[in-house]
Amino acid sequence: MSWxxxxxxxxxxxxxxxxxxxxYLDVNLNNSRKLMANVANLGVEAKQLTQHEEDTVExxxxxxxxxxxxxxxxxxxxxxxxxxxxxxxPQPQPQPQLRKEAPRxxxxxxxxxxxxxxNYKRQLDAVVEAVDKNVFLSRTVGLLLQGEHLQVTExxxxxxxxxxHPDRKIQIEFARLRNGFPMSHQLxxxxxxxxxxxxxxNVTADGGSLELKAxxxxxxxxxxxxxxxxxxxxxxxASFLPLSLQLxxxxxxxxxxxxxxxxxxxxxxxxxxxxxxxxxxESTDIQRKVLVEQEVFMAIxxxxxxxxxxxxxxxxxxxxxxxxxxxxxFLRTYGLEVTLTISxxxxxxxxxxxxxxxxxxxxxxxxxxxxxxxxxxxSYLGEGGEHPTHHFHLMKDLRDVESTANGLLALxxxxxxxxxxxxxxxxxxxxxxxxIVAQSFEEASLHHHVEDTEIQLEQIEIKLIEAKIExxxxxxxxxxxxxxxxxxxxxxxxxxxxxxxxxxxxxITLPQTLFKGNLPANxxxxxxxxxxxxxxxxxxxxxxxxRFSGQVYTFEWSYHLEVAENRM
Numbered sequence: 031m032s033w034x035x036x037x038x039x040x041x042x043x044x045x046x047x048x049x050x051x052x053x054y055l056d057v058n059l060n061n062s063r064k065l066m067a068n069v070a071n072l073g074v075e076a077k078q079l080t081q082h083e084e085d086t087v088e089x090x091x092x093x094x095x096x097x098x099x100x101x102x103x104x105x106x107x108x109x110x111x112x113x114x115x116x117x118x119x120p121q122p123q124p125q126p127q128l129r130k131e132a133p134r135x136x137x138x139x140x141x142x143x144x145x146x147x148x149n150y151k152r153q154l155d156a157v158v159e160a161v162d163k164n165v166f167l168s169r170t171v172g173l174l175l176q177g178e179h180l181q182v183t184e185x186x187x188x189x190x191x192x193x194x195h196p197d198r199k200i201q202i203e204f205a206r207l208r209n210g211f212p213m214s215h216q217l218x219x220x221x222x223x224x225x226x227x228x229x230x231x232n233v234t235a236d237g238g239s240l241e242l243k244a245x246x247x248x249x250x251x252x253x254x255x256x257x258x259x260x261x262x263x264x265x266x267x268a269s270f271l272p273l274s275l276q277l278x279x280x281x282x283x284x285x286x287x288x289x290x291x292x293x294x295x296x297x298x299x300x301x302x303x304x305x306x307x308x309x310x311x312e313s314t315d316i317q318r319k320v321l322v323e324q325e326v327f328m329a330i331x332x333x334x335x336x337x338x339x340x341x342x343x344x345x346x347x348x349x350x351x352x353x354x355x356x357x358x359x360f361l362r363t364y365g366l367e368v369t370l371t372i373s374x375x376x377x378x379x380x381x382x383x384x385x386x387x388x389x390x391x392x393x394x395x396x397x398x399x400x401x402x403x404x405x406x407x408x409s410y411l412g413e414g415g416e417h418p419t420h421h422f423h424l425m426k427d428l429r430d431v432e433s434t435a436n437g438l439l440a441l442x443x444x445x446x447x448x449x450x451x452x453x454x455x456x457x458x459x460x461x462x463x464x465x466i467v468a469q470s471f472e473e474a475s476l477h478h479h480v481e482d483t484e485i486q487l488e489q490i491e492i493k494l495i496e497a498k499i500e501x502x503x504x505x506x507x508x509x510x511x512x513x514x515x516x517x518x519x520x521x522x523x524x525x526x527x528x529x530x531x532x533x534x535x536x537x538i539t540l541p542q543t544l545f546k547g548n549l550p551a552n553x554x555x556x557x558x559x560x561x562x563x564x565x566x567x568x569x570x571x572x573x574x575x576x577r578f579s580g581q582v583y584t585f586e587w588s589y590h591l592e593v594a595e596n597r598m
Contacts, residue, residue, distance in 0.1 A: 212356075213303040213363045214387045216314065223257075226386050229278055233291070233372075240291075240330075241278045242370060242382040244271055250528035251535075252391075260389045263350045267298055267321065268341035271386065273368060276336040291330040291378075295371035297323040298344050302351065303363050321346035330372070344368065353392040364388045451591055453553040457492065457512060458542040463574065464527075470536040471523040480522075487517035488575035488582060490544060494591070496553075499565040511570075512547040555593045568593055 211223035227243040246259050247270050254260045261270055275293075302317040326343050354363045369383040451460055465485075474480045492512040498505050520538060529535035557566045568591040576583050 211387050212305065212361055213301075213365050214385075216305065217303075218385070222385075223387060227384050228382050230372075230380060230382055233378075239278045240372070240382070241276055242368075242384050243274050243276065244368065244384045244386055245274075246270060246386060247272060249533075251533040258389060259387065260391050261348060262391055262393050263348045265348050266341075267346050267348065267366065268344055271366065271368075272341075273339040273344070273370075273384070274336055275330055275339070275370075291372055291374050293326055293328040293330060293339070293343075293370055294373045295323075295325050296339070296344050297369040298346055299367045299369075300349065300351075301365045301367060303365060305361050319349065321349070339370075348390065351390060354389040364390050451549050451593060453549055453593070454551040455549050457545040457547040457549070461492065461545045461570075461572075462539065462542075463490070463545075463572070464537045464539045465520070465525070465576075466529055466535055466537045467522065467525050468535045470525060470534065471521075473534060483522045483578055484519055485521065486519040486577040487540075488515065488577050489573070490514045490517065490540075490575075491573045492545070492547065493571045494549070495569040495571060497565075497567055497569065499563070502563070509550060511549070512545060514544055514546065517544060549593075553593055 214223040226245065227241055229239050229241045231239045233240040248254055248258075248260070249265070249270060252260055252262075298321045300319045300321055302319075304315040304317075322344055324343075328337075328340070328343070330337050351364070352362070355361070365385055365387045367383060367385045369381055371379070371381050373379045471480070471482060490512060491510070491514075494509045494511050496507045496509075525536035525538045527537040527539065529537050553568075554566060556568065557564065559565075569588055570591050572587045574585040576585070
């Protein structure tokens, strides 16, 4: 080794040689120890490396097994997807479609005027003959003009060939009584006048249906029958025709919607329908006028199942057009068509419409001044009474105003129609009395300070008059049915009910408990025999006394009472 050679080369001095030998031995000993330590460390590292190699090999084996399992899972998943794909292929959501209905029978409306001269029996026989032949009479009015009996008949027929001979056999099934809808019947078929709406299917992912529905709200100040649908030019469409969107199928949540639905456009169109019934259908003419067409944006909340369309979105008015009218050779009527555009912001986009036939009236004003205060209030309610009713002013500064527009403050009864009663019937079952003022207290208070006037009801008296004509002799018998003086007082502010015929008039109906009385139990029925010239009829006279401002005013009215025979 090198250190041995170094020892041999040392000087020959023994002492110094010993010292040098010791130093070299110490150095070599330290080096040996370091080498041994390094060897030990190498052994530890080798052992750790061996352990790591074993762990790595084990991890690689686990990774290999995991890869095999993933590969097998992928194969099974692929097979499952292929199997499911063969069973059911994904289908796109169908587009909304208008729900189709069975075709309706289309009708044409005609009017027939017949003159029977002085033969009233012939007119009755014609009605019976028409019924026997299954001729449908939607409306028949008999008139006596200058001694001649006239009959106006409204007929609904399936074809105009039958209209040329309305006396022949005409079979109309399920026709509606008392109200004609010539525009709806001829354009959309019988029954369409009652279905004011449309339904679209497949609006939701599960096939849900959405319905646009309109409902006619008659103005409270226009007296009209059900389904007459009378409106005036200048009226806001939204005031009498509310619109709504609603679900018609069972559906609980809107999470089935692919995207939320929105109302994006609205269009309102007035249609004027003209027809000459004596010609074929080609003579029909329809004029159109768009009242409003604008883009809007409103979310349709299907969670509530019903969404009302805000009035501001279709705030339009009926224009100044001629009124609805019918003659034997020409008719004119009107209809409104509202169309909404529904969208979800992507592929879904469709229109839904609703149609309603209307009768446009013509408004007339009657000016009442001091000379006309004794005129019946029914003159502007549209009835016209035979007996004048006294009126009086509660406020002098409201004189000489247009009664229909601003309201003449007056007090009157509400005239009753002809009534039918049985012997022994209570008066409260058919006698009604209402007081009317042509302007409410609340509205009058808006302009200036007014006093809430107290009106004391003093007396209600009702008499029954039985008149008989026998052998040319006329007799009358009077019976007092009610004489009530125990009556309450009312105030101007108590008049809350709306009045047909005036948008500002208000009424109050007297309680039925005030009419305590009965028809006589031995009352004989109404009889008229033309052959023997015998007649027995009944008339009821009413009188109401009221007091206010230190004066007493009297209101009187009369109406016929048809007494039926009591067979119980």
